Every structure is written in C-alpha cells, then in structure tokens.
Amino acid sequence: xxxxxxxxxxxxxxxxxxxxxxxxxxxxxxxxxxxxxxxxxxxxxxxxxxxxxxxxxxxxxxxxxxxxxxxxxxxxxxxxxxxxxxxxxxxxxxxxxxxxxxxxxxxxxxxxxxxxxxxxxxxxxxxxxxxxxxxxxxxxxxxxxxxxxxxxxxxxxxxxxxxxxxxxxxxxxxxxxxxxxxxxxxxxxxxxxxxxxxxxxxxxxxxxxxxxxxxxxxxxxxxxxxxxxxxxxxxxxxxxxxxxxxxxxxxxxxxxxxxxxxxxxxxxxxxxxxxxxxxxxxxxxxxxxxxxxxxxxxxxxxxxxxxxxxxxxxxxxxxxxxxxxxxxxxxxxxxxxxxxxxxxxxxxxx
Amino acid sequence: xxxxxxxxxxxxxxxxxxxxxxxxxxxxxxxxxxxxxxxxxxxxxxxxxxxxxxxxxxxxxxxxxxxxxxxxxxxxxxxxxxxxxxxxxxxxxxxxxxxxxxxxxxxxxxxxxxxxxxxxxxxxxxxxxxxxxxxxxxxxxxxxxxxxxxxxxxxxxxxxxxxxxxxxxxxxxxxxxxxxxxxxxxxxxxxxxxxxxxxxxxxxxxxxxxx
Numbered sequence: 001x002x003x004x005x006x007x008x009x010x011x012x013x014x015x016x017x018x019x020x021x022x023x024x025x026x027x028x029x030x031x032x033x034x035x036x037x038x039x040x041x042x043x044x045x046x047x048x049x050x051x052x053x054x055x056x057x058x059x060x061x062x063x064x065x066x067x068x069x070x071x072x073x074x075x076x077x078x079x080x081x082x083x084x085x086x087x088x089x090x091x092x093x094x095x096x097x098x099x100x101x102x103x104x105x106x107x108x109x110x111x112x113x114x115x116x117x118x119x120x121x122x123x124x125x126x127x128x129x130x131x132x133x134x135x136x137x138x139x140x141x142x143x144x145x146x147x148x149x150x151x152x153x154x155x156x157x158x159x160x161x162x163x164x165x166x167x168x169x170x171x172x173x174x175x176x177x178x179x180x181x182x183x184x185x186x187x188x189x190x191x192x193x194x195x196x197x198x199x200x201x202x203x204x205x206x207x208x209x210x211x212x213x214x215x216x217x218x219x220x221x222x223x224x225x226x227x228x229x230x231x232x233x234x235x236x237x238x239x240x241x242x243x244x245x246x247x248x249x250x251x252x253x254x255x256x257x258x259x260x261x262x263x264x265x266x267x268x269x270x271x272x273x274x275x276x277x278x279x280x281x282x283x284x285x286x287x288x289x290x291x292x293x294x295x296x297x298x299x300x301x302x303x304x305x306x307x308x309x310x311x312x313x314x315x316x317x318x319x320x321x322x323x324x325x326x327x328x329x330x331x332x333x334x335x336x337x338x339x340x341x342x343x344x345x346x347x348x349x350x
Numbered sequence: 351x352x353x354x355x356x357x358x359x360x361x362x363x364x365x366x367x368x369x370x371x372x373x374x375x376x377x378x379x380x381x382x383x384x385x386x387x388x389x390x391x392x393x394x395x396x397x398x399x400x401x402x403x404x405x406x407x408x409x410x411x412x413x414x415x416x417x418x419x420x421x422x423x424x425x426x427x428x429x430x431x432x433x434x435x436x437x438x439x440x441x442x443x444x445x446x447x448x449x450x451x452x453x454x455x456x457x458x459x460x461x462x463x464x465x466x467x468x469x470x471x472x473x474x475x476x477x478x479x480x481x482x483x484x485x486x487x488x489x490x491x492x493x494x495x496x497x498x499x500x501x502x503x504x505x506x507x508x509x510x511x512x513x514x515x516x517x518x519x520x521x522x523x524x525x526x527x528x529x530x531x532x533x534x535x536x537x538x539x540x541x542x543x544x545x546x547x548x549x550x551x552x553x554x555x556x557x558x559x560x561x
Binding site for chain 2: 060062066069109111113117118119120136137138143144147148151156157159160161162165166168169170172335336338339340
C-alpha cells in the first residue's frame with residue numbers, strides 16, 4: 001500500500017528547556033529541517049502550543065517523535081561483574097541496586113546496558129564479554145508522568161529514553177569520531193542533583209551521582225547579595241541580568257570538591273589525566289558555571305563540531321538550519337538521532 | 351524488580367525505551383485486528399455462499415434427474431412399443447419406396463415383370479432384381495445407362511445350367527421393349543453352389559436412355 005513518508009521529530013524535555021528537531025524521517029539517513037526551542041514552562045498550554053506549531057504531519061492528532069526525558073529520580077550507575085556466574089543468580093541485580101546503589105527495584109524501571117556499546121545486556125549471549133555494565137532507570141511513577149506529559153503535549157512517543165544515557169552514547173560516538181583519546185569528564189547539573197561521568201576508550205568508565213544541584217546555590221546567592229529570600233535568588237540566578245562569574249567559585253565550591261575528588265581518584269587509579277570536560281543541559285545564561293569549573297579544574301571545555309559529526313552519521317542539515325553557535329545542550333537532542341552500534345560500525349573517524 | 355522488556359525486544363544501542371505502551375493512546379484509524387477479522391469473515395462468508403450455491407445447484411439437478419428418470423421409466427413400455435412400430439414402419443416404408451422407385455423406373459416394369467414370369471425356365475429361379483443409373487462417357491459424349499442386375503440360380507449340370515442362363519440372356523436381349531435402348535448385356539458371374547447343387551448367376555442389362 002502506498003503511504004506518504006512521514007516526517008520525524010526528535011523532542012527533548014528537561015527542566016530548563018524543550019528542544020525539538022524536525023527531520024525528514026526518524027531513521028538515518030535524514031535531513032534536519034528545523035531546530036526549535038522553548039523554555040520549559042509549567043504552563044502546559046504554552047508547551048502544547050509550541051508542539052502544535054512544530055509540524056502538520058500528525059496521526060490522529062499526534063506528532064510521532066523520539067523523546068528524551070530527565071526524570072528527577074533518574075540514575076545511571078556503572079558496575080563490573082567480578083564473577084560472570086554471579087549475573088546468572090536471579091536476584092543479583094536487584095540486590096545490587098538495593099545494597100550498593102540504594103535503589104528500590106520494585107519502584108523503579110531499570111535497564112542494563114553494556115558500558116562499551118550501550119547494547120542491551122543479554123544473559124543468553126554469555127557474560128564473558130559483558131562484564132562492564134551500566135544500570136539506568138527512574139521511578140516508574142515518574143516515568144509514567146513524563147509519558148503522560150509528552151502525550152498531553154500532543155506527541156506520540158515512538159521511543160522514550162533517558163536523555164542522560166543517550167547523551168553519553170553520543171559523546172562516546174563523538175570522541176571516537178574525533179579520535180579523542182584522553183578521558184572526558186561529563187557533568188550533568190540540574191536543580192536538585194548532579195551526575196558526573198567519565199568516558200574513555202569508547203566506554204563509560206565512571207558514573208557518580210552528586211547530591212548537589214543548582215538549588216544549593218540559592219542560599220549562598222541570597223547571603224552574598226543580601227537578597228530578601230531564596231526565591232529572589234532563584235529569579236536572579238536564571239535571569240540574564242547578573243553575571244555570576246566572580247561568585248562562581250563560591251557558588252560551586254561543593255561541586256568542585258566532589259569533582260576534584262572524582263577526577264583525582266580516577267587519575268590515580270588509571271594513570272590517565274582528564275583531557276576535557278563537557279557540561280550538558282545548562283542554558284546559555286548559566287555558561288559561567290562551565291567556565292568556572294573549567295578554570296578551577298584546569299580542564300579545557302570540549303566544544304563540539306556538530307556539522308561534521310552529524311554528517312558522519314548520515315544526518316544532513318537543511319540550509320535554513322545553523323549549527324554553528326549551538327551550545328552544549330543540543331548534544332542531547334542530536335544524540336537522540338544517532339544510531340550507535342559498536343565502535344567498529346560507528347561514526348567515521350577523521 | 352520492574353526490569354524493562356521481559357520479552358526480547360532489540361533496542362538501538364544507547365537508546366533503551368522506557369515507554370509504557372499500554373498507556374499510550376490508540377492511534378490506529380482502523381485497528382489491524384478489526385481489519386484482519388473483517389477480511390477473514392468476508393472470505394469465510396464468500397466461501398460459504400459459493401459452496402452453498404453449488405450445493406443448491408447440485409441438489410436441484412439431482413432432483414431434476416430423478417424426475418426425468420421417473421418419466422423415462424413410466425414411458426418405457428409405450429416407448430418400446432413405439433420403437434417396434436417405428437421399426438416395422440421403417441421396413442415397410444423402405445419396401446414401398448423401393449417399389450415406388452421401381453414403378454417410376456424408365457422401363458415398363460409391368461411388361462418387364464410379365465416377360466420375366468414367362469421367360470424364366472423351370473431350371474432357373476430368380477433371387478433378386480436390382481437397378482440403378484450410371485453416367486457413362488464414350489469419347490466426348492456422356493449419357494446415362496439404366497442398368498438392371500438380375501441374380502438367380504440354375505440347376506443341372508454345368509453345361510446345362512450354362513446353356514439355360516445363356517438362353518435366358520438371349521431372350522432378354524431380344525426383348526422388344528429393349529430393342530431401341532439396349533446397350534449391352536453380360537453374364538456378370540456364374541458360381542457353383544455345391545451344397546445346393548445350383549449355379550448362382552448374375553447378369554447385367556445396360557440400357558441406354560435419352561442423353
């Protein structure tokens with residue numbers, strides 16, 4: 001039966017922004033026809049209007065999309081199977097989540113992927129080559145809420161995934177594409193918590209949650225600037241009216257300690273020095289955070305070459321789309337588009 | 351542990367899917383199940399109708415056959431009687447036609463038969479008289495010969511029988527009614543029948559009629 005080829009939509013919702021890419025399809029090769037963003041608003045009508053304006057290509061009123069979400073309860077944790085036979089014990093992973101990661105498996109949706117290539121962990125394929133694993137997931141209720149929210153926006157999710165994991169996959173692919181051999185420090189900061197990752201040698205090497213987020217800065221801002229309350233500090237923080245660069249070290253003191261601890265331990269363990277860092281999610285007006293961290297850690301910021309990286313994945317870009325000047329947030333959206341298998345099948349190296 | 355994907359679903363690397371598919375809206379315009387069911391039911395109904403139609407036709411034909419068989423059986427006796435009459439009629443009709451044709455032949459058949467009755471010697475019997483027309487071409491001329499074939503038998507010794515037959519043929523040749531039209535006569539065959547002690551003969555008289 002002849003059917004019209006449908007357009008594709010890649011859609012990401014974080015607490016800071018809603019990012020969308022209209023493409024000629026959902027599977028490469030395709031063309032990115034348009035990039036659009038909207039501040040994430042608690043007013044669902046605004047986001048609904050934003051989505052409605054993205055495309056006329058709808059099925060029963062819904063635009064089909066691959067979606068990335070960032071539930072607050074999300075976790076991405078690294079583990080190594082000491083004994084392959086342990087994985088065959090039915091309760092091994094549930095015990096691991098409970099005991100080691102303090103995660104109640106009964107309340108969480110969890111998936112296990114290989115740290116090297118992000119493929120599903122499959123016991124039937126044998127565990128000899130599946131020792132380095134990443135467990136990730138989020139609370140079932142929160143994932144359901146996120147799904148309901150996306151559907152309410154007018155989007156039918158063809159796939160709904162953790163933006164954190166796909167971003168890491170994208171960065172690994174990028175590092176391979178650019179032949180980056182030194183470890184990369186990846187920092188994901190949200191309002192309530194943060195995640196630190198180190199990727200190296202085409203795999204996720206380190207995962208570490210940090211119980212510190214942007215909210216932790218508000219009391220310091222309030223005190224430093226003698227503001228009325230934390231709410232005022234929050235408004236100022238997210239506005240474009242104040243440059244927090246000078247206060248950066250003070251505001252990020254706790255974060256820096258955690259980061260220095262993580263990177264120092266890693267460098268001692270592996271003998272490798274962190275070569276570059278990458279900050280995901282944060283909007284442009286919080287760019288000072290990246291600069292402060294880079295300066296304090298003495299690590300260069302990784303600036304991504306989006307045009308050539310997308311091209312290496314058979315993703316073309318229409319003339320109306322300007323990739324130069326896009327900040328680091330767009331990595332996560334572009335990572336949703338990638339079809340990453342193992343490194344041998346991955347992006348072409350320069 | 352609410353691990354995703356209890357059944358095997360191949361996921362793209364780095365993109366595990368966390369959707370609850372059951373909670374997603376139904377976006378199918380026509381559900382596949384409905385479509386398949388409708389198609390299946392349609393095929394089933396069409397098949398039943400097709401078979402039913404052929405079955406009905408078969409039954410109807412069987413009924414007609416049975417009815418006709420009964421009619422045939424009831425008409426059998428009368429039919430056989432009619433066939434017998436028809437056969438007799440056929441035979442008589444052939445004889446009548448034959449006689450009619452004989453009477454209508456170009457010679458005076460009454461006179462010829464009278465002659466035959468008088469000319470046949472005691473030592474001879476006639477078994478058949480047949481006649482036919484035949485076109486004959488002599489040089490550039492074409493004409494019709496009326497041919498009479500007389501068959502019979504003569505008894506006695508070979509010499510006497512032969513003489514008897516030749517005498518008979520001679521009389522035929524000298525018959526006044528044949529005078530103007532006699533073309534040829536010949537003894538066609540003469541064969542001894544040892545069982546009966548007779549000599550069967552066949553003689554042909556060729557009469558040349560008007561061109």
